[in-house]
């Protein structure tokens with residue numbers, strides 16, 4: 001059961017009591033930067049055109065002014081916090097920081113940037129790894145998700161939440177706007193298993209592979225289909241919002257691979273999106289896979305490598321995995337449109 005905090009203790013005191021000192025320092029630096037980013041977001045257009053295109057396109061979306069601001073805020077705050085290097089979604093190459101640092105950070109400084117102007121929830125996703133000895137090189141970041149020392153998300157919504165894990169469950173701190181301090185509001189998050197919600201960008205349906213098409217078809221058929229009950233869809237278009245809703249309310253999220261050029265491995269990046277999200281989801285009692293494998297077991301091939309991502313309540317993710325397991329069978333065209341197979 002989710003355990004709320006009754007005392008609203010400060011994040012600093014909570015980390016001092018629960019995290020190794022050096023790791024607490026990194027998390028504190030990240031939290032400090034998030035406050036700077038949050039206060040910029042809160043001013044909206046009064047603080048300048050945060051959604052203005054300022055850089056080259058990646059993934060079909062130009063780099064926004066807020067992407068750059070957030071990237072600089074986080075990297076600036078991490079200097080002097082014991083971090084040897086950072087991989088950021090906003091930079092082609094890694095950035096070297098403290099030469100004697102013992103940690104590495106992989107970060108998406110601003111997730112959901114296409115939603116900035118519309119005042120819809122956006123966020124930051126990060127992963128903390130141990131820094132291997134030796135001169136920093138890109139290969140040092142290529143560690144499977146099980147090796148993460150910490151992971152977290154900052155959710156810039158109607159209020160600011162920081163959900164994080166250091167490997168012993170997920171806790172949530174909320175930014176108190178009165179004094180600019182994060183306070184623990186949930187000591188331990190336990191994801192509900194019962195939920196009727198699924199999240200997927202249905203505009204891509206014609207590009208999906210057979211397992212995903214079959215799974216979603218069965219959900220959409222509701223009471224009349226093989227599942228025998230109705231489901232509901234939610235799609236914000238900021239993954240961070242879907243992650244946070246799923247952590248708190250359960251359900252299943254899918255950004256699978258599909259047949260579009262460049263989407264052979266889905267859209268999301270393994271090191272600073274899929275991996276930290278998978279750790280948070282697993283630590284709250286859920287599961288995260290790429291269709292076939294747990295996300296946390298995947299060996300990254302490069303720092304910006306992508307991965308399909310399916311996460312949520314355990315039973316739902318296990319069911320999706322069964323559809324992937326049936327792939328050979330489900331691929332056969334006659335099964336499409338008339339779902340005779342029971343996949344309960």
Ligand code: F6P
Pocket residue numbers: 059111112113114201237238239240267268
């Ligand atoms: O890059 C990640 C992201 O911006 C997510 O926040 C969001 O869910 C997704 O991309 C949206 O992608 P698409 O427009 O392809 O659905």
